[in-house]
Amino acid sequence: MxxxxxxxxxxxxxxxxxxxxxxxxxxxxxxxxxxxxxxxxxxxxxxxxxxxxxxxxxxxxxLRSRNLLRPEGEEFVGLQNFADIFVDSTFRTAALNSIIITLGCVFAALILGLILALLLDRKFPGRGVARTLLITPFLIMPVAGAMLWSISMFNPTYGLVNWLIGLVGFDPVDWTSQYPVLSIIVALVWQWTPFMMLLLLAGLQSQQKDVLEAAQMDGAGWWKTFRYVTLPHMRFYMELAVLLGAIYVVNTFDHIYLMTAGGPGTESANLPYYIYQRAFLGFDIGQSAAMGVVTVVATIAISLLALRLIFRSINEKVQS
Incomplete structure (x- = not known):
């Protein structure tokens, strides 16, 4: 050894x-x-x-058949609740309303927010006051905003909207009954436009001024500068605004509950409101829980897809 x-x-x-x-x-x-x-x-x-x-x-x-009116009938049913809700025509209507309300509100608020952000990005007397006033709707509680639009704006008897259209000879309209989804979208756009405006204004103010000056020296007009310089720079901020706005708006409950109560019938009910109806008015805990799971999974899937697009935009911006 x-x-x-x-x-x-x-x-x-x-x-x-x-x-x-x-x-x-x-x-x-x-x-x-x-x-x-x-x-x-x-x-x-x-x-x-x-x-x-x-x-x-x-x-x-x-995964269980649970109804508060029949507690003795509770049993394990597996995926039967999910099968039942997908053949429920009211659930499909509520899902379609959720998509319409979310897309309509987000894209309308995004366009209006971009226009307001472009205006506020310029220097003019009273810009600080104008910015504060434009932010105010976002600071109002959703319940107060819904009551404001339901009573003061869309009321068929003494609402401001009917008074304005009456000045040009149109008959009064019961907006929340005849156009319930449109009424909800208008109220949501009014509330969420300031949020979009703030995000997009931050993006505009982060833009390098020497790039804009170089575009002007090259003879590019306002439209070409906006299209080829400002808009690509704003892509990340617009995608972020759409993602955050969609996550919040898809869970809208206050406006529907206070303005239309999901009516007429279930014409304006979205998924959160229909889940509330099935759980607290119909006492069907099993199916309402299945609807909640489907809503959460769908929201997560869409959010992950949107986040991937945002991260791709960030990587492209860093590489360039």
């Missing part, structure tokens, strides 16, 4: 020292990582308790 030499022992000692140093460095890195994460643990636990546990309970109820 060969006896280890002094050099072998020294090399072994150095390897053990390096191993011990690496292990100590890993322990220090792990400890630093936990010290950074520790302040976030209470918030993480709060989010889990308030979101994930209720969602898991919703999935559990969606």
């Amino acid at each position: 060969t006896t280890p030499t002094v050099q072998d022992r020294a090399e072994t000692s150095r390897r053990e020292s390096r191993t011990a140093a690496a292990a100590a460095a890993k322990r220090r890195e792990r400890a630093e990582g936990w010290s950074r994460r520790a302040p976030l643990l209470p918030a993480l636990l709060f989010v889990i308790v308030c979101t994930q546990i209720p969602f898991l309970l919703t999935i559990w109820y969606s």
Whole structure:
């Protein structure tokens, strides 16, 4: 048996020292990582308790036939609730209304917000006052905004909209009964346009002024500068505005509850309001839970797709 030499022992000692140093460095890195994460643990636990546990309970109820009027008939039915809601014509109508209201509100508010942001990006006397006044609708509570449009604007007897169209000879219109979805979209656009305006104004003000000056020196007019310089720069901000606006608007409940109550019939009901009807008016917990799961999954899928597009825009901007 060969006896280890002094050099072998020294090399072994150095390897053990390096191993011990690496292990100590890993322990220090792990400890630093936990010290950074520790302040976030209470918030993480709060989010889990308030979101994930209720969602898991919703999935559990969606797999059972549970009606509060017939508690003795509760049983496990698997995916039967999901099959029932997809053949429910009212559910399909509510889903279509959710898409129409969300797309109509988001894109109308985006266009109006872009126009207002372009105007506010210019210097003029009273710009600060105008900006404050334009932001005001976004600061109003949704319930107050819905009541304002339902009573003060769209009321068939003394509403401001009917008074204005009466000046040009049109007959009064019961807006929330004859055009319920349009009435809801108008009220939502009024509330969400300031949000879009703020995001797009931030994008406009982040644009480099020397690029605009170079375009002007090259003889580009206002339209060409906006189309080929400003609009590509605003792509990220517009996509972000659409994503955030869609996530919030798809969950609209206040305006529908206070302005139309989902009517006439279920003509203006969206998914959140129809889920409320089935859960708290129809007492059908199983099917309402299944509708909630479908709504959440669809929202997450659309959000992930939109986030991928936004991240792709960011990567292209960084690479360029």
